[in-house]
Amino acid sequence: MTLAVSAMLASTAPAWAQTELNIATVNNGDMIRMQKLTDDFTSKNPDIKLNWVTMEENILRQRVTTDIATKGGQYDILTIGLYETPIWARQGWLVALENLGDDYDAEDILPAIREAISIDGKMYGAPFYGESSMVLYRTDLFEDAGLTMPEAPTWDFIADAARKITDRSIDLNGICLRGKAGWSENIAFITAMSNSFGARWFDEDWQPEFNGPEWKNTLQFYVDLMQDAGPPGAASNGFNENLALFQQGKCGIWIDATVAAGFVTDPKDSIVADKVGFALAPDNGLGKRSNWLGSWNLAIPAGSQKIEAAEKFLSWATSKHYTELVAASEGWANVPPGTRISLYENPEYLEAAPFAKLTLDSMNAADPINPTVKPVPYVGVYFVAIPEFQGLGTIVGQLFSAALAGQSTVDEALAQAQEVSVREMTRGGYIK
Structure with missing residues (x-):
């Protein structure tokens, strides 16, 4: 093959394309911290690019509600609460999260949170943190x-x-x-x-x-x-x-x-x-x-064309691995609380967070x-x-x-x- 033909074939070959995920999230400290740590995710998933849209809570809720109700498709991942998750799931607006990976360990999620974001045993949100x-x-x-x-x-x-x-x-x-x-x-x-x-x-x-x-x-x-x-x-x-x-x-x-x-x-x-x-x-x-009982959850709107990439990100952001990543970077007291049983069995966390038991007791006492x-x-x-x-x-x-x-x-x-x-x-x- 001549150099000219090789050059021609190279110029017409399709360029490598990334899947871009537009993530709508709230402007609180835990979510801002997550954005700073996403190099860990993108280094392992170079074919996925993350675009963040960070908003004040009232504005976030208004915009994601409008987008999903009108099927606007502006966002690939939504940050939503315990209120929206089951209501939107019943309306068919959210993707059931059934492919978060073999090591995700959904059974480790605190029962009160897992039940609140599930319909017929299927989770429709991945809890980033829970709270009372x-x-x-x-x-x-x-x-x-x-x-x-x-x-x-x-x-x-x-x-x-x-x-x-x-x-x-x-x-x-x-x-x-x-x-x-x-x-x-x-x-x-x-x-x-x-x-x-x-x-x-x-x-x-x-x-x-x-x-x-x-x-x-x-x-x-x-x-x-x-x-x-x-x-x-x-x-x-x-x-x-x-x-x-x-x-x-x-x-x-x-x-x-x-x-x-x-x-x-x-x-x-x-x-x-x-x-x-x-x-x-x-x-x-x-x-x-x-x-009260609440949580911020990451969810995927139904009809998304990027479900596989979005599930990869949800799995990473709400995993035990992410908790350890925050602990290594910011200390155990600063990890996202209130979602996983294993966190409240971790002696390092219990020692670093004097508020841990009170948080768990308060969440368990709330009765929706x-x-x-x-x-x-x-x-x-x-x-x-x-x-x-x-x-x-x-x-x-x-x-x-x-x-x-x-x-x-x-x-x-x-x-x-x-x-x-x-x-x-x-x-x-x-x-x-």
Whole structure:
């Protein structure tokens, strides 16, 4: 063959092509860390290129919902929660994850999480981390104030302590709680809180209950506490904003996701890393605590043309190997928590993470089937597992955030929440 013919054949040969995966994810610390560690994946899978689309939580949920509902095909991998996973799976919007590899060990996933993301025994999401909620507090401030945090505090104790340790003169807020409007921001927290006050979104006949005394007690307690001991502009603060405040030493108490424990005890980011204690989410003596059950999961939209490549990435990102990779890079206390049984049997992790047992106990105590004091027709601890909840929860979240900001009264917010809930539930056919 002549050199000219060889050159011609070489020029017309198809170029080697990579499979590109567009990954929609949330802008929290664990997901940002994962992006920094993906060289481990791409070095073993050079035929796969990862494109990250990182968004604030409210925006992420809105965009992935729109994309999958309209079959837009913008993303190959979605980051979704316990709320979306089973609902979207039943609607045929997600791929059943049956090819994650022989060494994936799905049976090692905590039963509460695995069951929540499965339909008929098939997983439709790969859990990246799982969580409940807990109290995180400044041990030095409690000692200075002569306070001792109980392992299982009440809301009255939390409120009293928060007011006592507040010091506006040095920008020290007694407590930081979610105020940012969103069904997965302030509504997630306030719904879990309301469970401990005896409230429920709907009675057994799907009638909304925002006009009842339990909801009035919940929201009034929350607003009064935040006005007395919370940070300025609290109606704009979600998980990330409160995390930053706590790490900067500006919060005495923070009640939020257990996953936060690793971030507030990391001396690289937190100036109070050696002054943090933990306790169970508060209760009101009614038999229910304010702890929730949640997880961030990686899922593949149905109809994807890149299922094989996407499954490879999901398997890597939620594997035992990835946990060890984070441990080697960042330390055992910073590995993604709340998904695998083996992590809570690992002595290295238990030694490095003083919050590990409390996290596991809180997750195991959450009961999505019976989340409230009174019986309810729905499943879900900090959400109601019906398709309408995403839109309804967003509207109610805006009403509650406005009450926190002083733009309306608690009574006005609850009356409007009742009105919009009755309308939406009637439109959805739940009530006549």
